[in-house]
Amino acid sequence: MISPSDVAVIIPALNEAPTIGSMVEQVRQLGCVVYVVDDNSGDDTFERAVAAGATTLRLPYTAGAWMAAQAGLRHASRQAKHGYFLTMDGDGQHEPRYIPDLIRAYEREGANTLIGSCPQRGSRARKLAWRLFARLTRLGIVDLTSGFRLYDRKALDALLSREGTLLDYQDIGVLLLLRRRGVTCREYPICMGERVNGHSRIFDSWLDVGRYMMKTFIWIFVDWITGRGPSPRKQEGHDAF
Template identity: 45%
Template sequence: MLIVIPAHNEQDTIQDVICDLNEYGFYDILVVDDASTDDTAKLAKAKGVKVMSLPYNLGAWKATQAGVRYANEQGYNGLITFDADKQHQASQLALLLKHQEASAANLVIGSCPSRGSFSRRVAWSMFRFLSGVKVTDLTSGLRLYDRNAIQVLSRQEASLLEYQDVGVLLMLKTFNISKSEIYVEMKKRESGISRIFYSWWAVIYYMGYTTMLCLSKIAKKAHLLSN
């Protein structure tokens, strides 16, 4: 099982995150350094993990997909995406692994709805309604993908997506990738900023982009039904 950690300017937390994973027996770790301007890559390498340094900033999802493609090329049967800001806890990964074994789902999402603000929960409800994707915590980056899901998300089409939430889930749904969800504990962010909710302009862009994805999916489904 490969652990993929997308990281952009996470020098304050990256070593703690790696130590946390090591403590729970996870040593096969790939840090995807998303063109950090600090010592993220250097500090990760010092902990003995694999580091993939991107030449320029691609954003959290595309950095994650770089790790997914690496897993696909190396023949991994599974990977877990794990945030670099200390919100995700290695102690919770056993829950994902056991749930995947019991459910045989291609994708298991570690959900923590309580971490969302009121406005975020409203957005989640709207996107669930528009997309038909029944996931409580749509923006959770704590996910376990099996071999089938890895292959789908390594495709060129996945490179066109901006975020690892509704778009990725819609794409996986299109390819009949099964999903399940299990509740996990998460901590509050200790440093850095949210990649989506760091400014009103970012929120507006995210809301507009994701709404258009949902509406295009609805339009496509309506077109197919009419033919």
């Protein structure tokens, strides 16, 4: 049985001062250790995270959510007491109350990675893009972009690999990497709230959307040409709920 104290919770945060303190406090009340990575915020995110009791890292420049998450994962992995690592956003979308549910579901599923999945969220255009990517990748994952994920150390080794550092986002490219490394993924349905603070930095403008789509298609194409993607009949370990 996994104890909450075995789980390191990593929260990348950029200008999340209105929400980060409450997020940290709620996670700590569950018994988990919290690591906040301040992605060079322009507000007092760092100070509020420290005041709430998180181990807090401050990056010297804005690296993006995935690189910030990697920094937190790498730091937490050096603490021998942690066997499991959970990433979540600091903007209020991911609710800490679901962490115990994710831990219990993880124990039942026996996978290396469990994704807190909420495919109902997002605009019609975003859902259409998700369906397209799901068909192209054949990952068998419904919510491809959720960053609310619980990883074990096998998954962590893949995330912190040299290939993992080449990624710009923490969604489809990461899932493809995990599949190539033989890491099994499952999903668990949760509800996600609206952002209490800020907005999507991927879908902030058409330019950002275009950049995201282009990079995602590149990762999918690379997965195809290397022959590492599965056939339609081989999706074990990446089943949707």
